Amino acid sequence: MSEIPTFTPREIVSELDRYVVGQRDAKRAVAIALRNRWRRQRVTGELRDEIAPKNIIMIGPTGVGKTEIARRLARLAQAPFLKVEASKFTEVGYVGRDVESIVRDLTDLAVQLVSEEEKRSVMSKARERAEDRVLDALGTPAEAREGMRRRLRDGTLDAQEIEVEAAAPAAPGPVPTLSVFTPQGVEEMGNQLQQLFGNLLGGAPKKRRLKVPAALEAFGAEEAGKLIDMERVRELAVARVEQSGIVFIDEIDKVATGPDRRGGPDVSREGVQRDLLPIVEGSTVQTRHGPVRTDHVLFIAAGAFHVAKPSDLIPELQGRFPIRVELASLTREDFVRILTEPRNSLVRQYSALLRTEAVEVDFTDDGVRAIAEIAALVNERAENIGARRLHTVMERLLDEVSFDAPDRGGSRVVVDAPFVRTRLEPLVRDEDLSRYIL
Numbered sequence: 001m002s003e004i005p006t007f008t009p010r011e012i013v014s015e016l017d018r019y020v021v022g023q024r025d026a027k028r029a030v031a032i033a034l035r036n037r038w039r040r041q042r043v044t045g046e047l048r049d050e051i052a053p054k055n056i057i058m059i060g061p062t063g064v065g066k067t068e069i070a071r072r073l074a075r076l077a078q079a080p081f082l083k084v085e086a087s088k089f090t091e092v093g094y095v096g097r098d099v100e101s102i103v104r105d106l107t108d109l110a111v112q113l114v115s116e117e118e119k120r121s122v123m124s125k126a127r128e129r130a131e132d133r134v135l136d137a138l139g140t141p142a143e144a145r146e147g148m149r150r151r152l153r154d155g156t157l158d159a160q161e162i163e164v165e166a167a168a169p170a171a172p173g174p175v176p177t178l179s180v181f182t183p184q185g186v187e188e189m190g191n192q193l194q195q196l197f198g199n200l201l202g203g204a205p206k207k208r209r210l211k212v213p214a215a216l217e218a219f220g221a222e223e224a225g226k227l228i229d230m231e232r233v234r235e236l237a238v239a240r241v242e243q244s245g246i247v248f249i250d251e252i253d254k255v256a257t258g259p260d261r262r263g264g265p266d267v268s269r270e271g272v273q274r275d276l277l278p279i280v281e282g283s284t285v286q287t288r289h290g291p292v293r294t295d296h297v298l299f300i301a302a303g304a305f306h307v308a309k310p311s312d313l314i315p316e317l318q319g320r321f322p323i324r325v326e327l328a329s330l331t332r333e334d335f336v337r338i339l340t341e342p343r344n345s346l347v348r349q350y351s352a353l354l355r356t357e358a359v360e361v362d363f364t365d366d367g368v369r370a371i372a373e374i375a376a377l378v379n380e381r382a383e384n385i386g387a388r389r390l391h392t393v394m395e396r397l398l399d400e401v402s403f404d405a406p407d408r409g410g411s412r413v414v415v416d417a418p419f420v421r422t423r424l425e426p427l428v429r430d431e432d433l434s435r436y437i438l
Contacts, residue, residue, distance in 0.1 A: 009035050019072050020065045021337045026325045029056050030073045058302040060327025063386020066302040070248040079244040080110035087254040089272050099275040103285040107292050110237035119224040130219035137162040157212045164215045165207050234289045245297040253303030256312040273314045280320045335372035338387050358409035370420035
């Protein structure tokens with residue numbers, strides 16, 4: 001199993017600050033949770049297995065950064081990460097997904113993650129084998145092989161086309177056995193059938209004519225797949241899930257049922273909570289890559305809790321999420337920071353997109369502030385969807401520029417406060433905002 005990256009809680013918060021504005025309490029909570037994983041790996045003896053992760057429940061409106069914090073944390077930890085919506089699941093006996101599919105999907109993702117890591121570690125050898133196959137396809141004699149290899153690496157052969165016969169990669173994992181009467185039910189049976197037919201049909205070689213660079217890439221991927229040990233990949237993936245997996249359960253409030261709402265048409269809600277309980281508490285789930293224990297998987301739940309309250313969850317599930325953090329609604333100042341500070345800010349994204357058409361877009365400080373004010377105003381007057389409102393406002397603001405960009409190459413657009421107000425204020429004044437913004 002790979003070592004969990006060494007970051008102090010302060011460094012983790014600092015890294016999250018590069019992508020998510022504000023919400024310091026939530027960042028501190030996940031930073032401590034990640035650091036505790038690193039600490040647990042250094043605990044010796046039986047106590048190490050007894051130390052369970054302290055799961056977190058985030059409470060806050062939509063669009064304030066709950067999902068982004070969890071996703072960035074997983075990327076920072078190089079951990080398998082899965083986001084699911086609690087409302088998509090039903091208890092056993094109802095039509096819908098069963099909660100054990102969370103662990104199966106997470107394990108599939110981990111196998112892909114580890115497989116890519118292993119392929120990168122053998123890529124130099126795979127590249128050499130791929131070069132040999134390209135040289136064979138070019139009909140290179142033995143005495144001229146090294147000279148042709150140099151030409152191949154120099155790129156002088158890139159324009160040539162060769163006929164390649166490369167097999168499509170088979171799905172990773174053992175050949176499945178069909179078992180209808182299992183807790184996984186019909187969904188798992190469908191997954192197994194899909195994998196079985198994929199293994200039977202997906203690996204058939206196909207002949208294609210490709211230019212040399214594309215042929216090298218195809219051969220390289222195929223040779224890398226041959227060089228890695230898939231049994232080892234599966235073992236490492238299962239260990240990665242068990243020791244560092246992160247599951248983000250969104251919309252947990254949608255399955256909360258208060259005492260006055262139990263029974264009736266939403267009877268399955270409490271059942272979903274009870275089905276989630278053993279997964280969160282720690283149990284063993286059978287996957288196509290082997291049994292996976294969830295004792296040390298970190299679960300982060302989130303919900304707006306506008307109608308339900310965290311106390312409406314069943315007591316057993318509440319007890320498995322001991323850390324609760326509230327995320328604040330976003331203000332105008334937060335919107336200004338979101339537009340400019342993160343490395344992937346919308347201002348940078350739109351500038352980069354339009355630069356591909358040779359259109360330079362410059363956002364002034366007063367222009368950014370005007371965008372933030374209008375987004376905050378629309379959130380107040382319509383449904384508050386947090387930072388997601390900035391996407392709809394920016395699209396409307398730059399609609400004309402984006403449409404005409406192919407014909408405006410070499411031009412420069414200054415997005416200042418008058419530019420923003422000219423294009424957006426008529427829409428904001430209209431009472432029926434949904435026609436334009438929502």
